[in-house]
Amino acid sequence: MSRRGLLIILSSPSGAGKSTLARRLRDWDPSIRFSVSATTRTARPGEVDGSDYHFVSEAAFKSMVTKGEMLEHAHVFGNFYGSPKGPVSEAIEAGCDVLFDIDWQGAQQIQKSALASHVLSIFLLPPSISELRRRLESRGQDTDETIQRRMQKSWDEISHWDAYDYVLVNDDLDATEDKLKTIVTAERLRASQQPGVMEHARKLQSEFEEGGT
């Protein structure tokens, strides 16, 4: 029996260091796949289609939803976002963990799905609201109105932290990275995540029965 992968959900308000930590987690273990979301919004400067997002038309997005091809989807600021199911199923059946950079709405949908027992959800809190604002402003590619709107959305996101398995205050990137690795390492040691252990227990049983008591 081979191991089925974990669905690792990483959520946080924008500006709390989520993207950096997601990248570091995958640098640490390149077997972790990243679930590339599909979205109807336009690409920001520097974003690569198929890597950062799958940029699709509204018609294409809605067709995927109708066909049941989205694991979760949400409507945020007039745009659609969703996680295509195909690559996720393929990865976890191959025993690879899949990392999701999604918001609380998406997390909630996956936690209610058929894959719920394989979900590991982690929420990152910023050290302070002023730090969050500073990080959003420092991107320098958004208008004041956009930043205000993002701050409101960030607050909405933060208010759902307690629906996650684990929660980390990201006041130090290196320390938070270590904690993330510890959590993933421990989750992989769960009885339900180690089919090899079941085989080992069976082997012990045979050995016990052959050897007598």
Added chain:
Amino acid sequence: MSRRGLLIILSSPSGAGKSTLARRLRDWDPSIRFSVSATTRTARPGEVDGSDYHFVSEAAFKSMVTKGEMLEHAHVFGNFYGSPKGPVSEAIEAGCDVLFDIDWQGAQQIQKSALASHVLSIFLLPPSISELRRRLESRGQDTDETIQRRMQKSWDEISHWDAYDYVLVNDDLDATEDKLKTIVTAERLRASQQPGVMEHARKLQSEFEEGGT
């Protein structure tokens, strides 16, 4: 709000390295208290009353059970074993984790008790049955009949491995020790184990409301 301690249950057949690993875990974090079991069996050479076990009379043991002073108790090979509730409640209220070296029957009772949501259960499997027998025989203080009986009990114990949260095959003490530490560290990062994070979230809310959006 202060943190409530975890009940860390470590179970395994005798001879799988449980006592050594329990000691190493407490050397690593001396704040972890050990739940000293009460028993009606006689002390083995070298065992210290109050440290290895509380050696009590059958009347005293039964009185504790009747008064509801045992968190769990079991009858094994004609002797009673149980975990006194008082020291455990005291430790977890003080925010200290408590380590239990108990069998599957005890684990099951604690997992059904009011403290179930604070339980972290770990099972250690031996690398092989022959290794288990070798370790039991090398103690050199038991008769053949006792060893046979222990082997049977060990098998009974092993067959319950899948009722535990985590399971580790102890084929290398140092590696198993590292895994144990990783599991305990990760469990302490759970949202439910970090009241400080709730306070932090409240602080963020105040800051957000004061600063406007």
